Amino acid sequence: MPATPTGRTTHDARTGAGAGGPAPCRVVVCRDCCCGSPKVTGVDHAAQTERLRTAVPVRVSDCLDACDHANVVVVQPSAEGRAAGARPVWLGLVNDPDATEDIAAWARAGGPGVAPRPDILDLYAITPPRRRRAF
Numbered sequence: 001m002p003a004t005p006t007g008r009t010t011h012d013a014r015t016g017a018g019a020g021g022p023a024p025c026r027v028v029v030c031r032d033c034c035c036g037s038p039k040v041t042g043v044d045h046a047a048q049t050e051r052l053r054t055a056v057p058v059r060v061s062d063c064l065d066a067c068d069h070a071n072v073v074v075v076q077p078s079a080e081g082r083a084a085g086a087r088p089v090w091l092g093l094v095n096d097p098d099a100t101e102d103i104a105a106w107a108r109a110g111g112p113g114v115a116p117r118p119d120i121l122d123l124y125a126i127t128p129p130r131r132r133r134a135f
Contacts, residue, residue: 086113
């Protein structure tokens with residue numbers, strides 16, 4: 001992080017820049033009631049998460065409320081991608097190693113707004129659930 005005249009460090013909230021440079025592309029994996037559970041058979045959920053971690057930072061989340069699409073993975077744009085107007089890309093039914101590899105490669109290449117999304121990932125694209133409002 002850049003130092004101020006007082007020696008303190010600063011953080012650029014607009015770009016996400018800090019000690020490690022601009023904020024990278026990140027991935028969120030859902031791991032709660034349906035995603036990441038034995039309900040989705042034949043998937044090594046831990047291996048999937050670790051494979052994604054070898055490509056980019058990963059955050060494990062509780063339920064993302066898209067249970068019909070388990071396993072859900074959200075690819076969040078980097079600071080550069082956001083500056084280009086990119087939004088998070090929600091992917092569902094990510095239940096095979098090839099899909100995980102495609103996501104890892106895309107995220108490592110820069111993800112939304114930086115690298116073109118591989119056509120194969122269009123098959124996994126889902127609409128994120130709407131947030132419920134408390135009335």
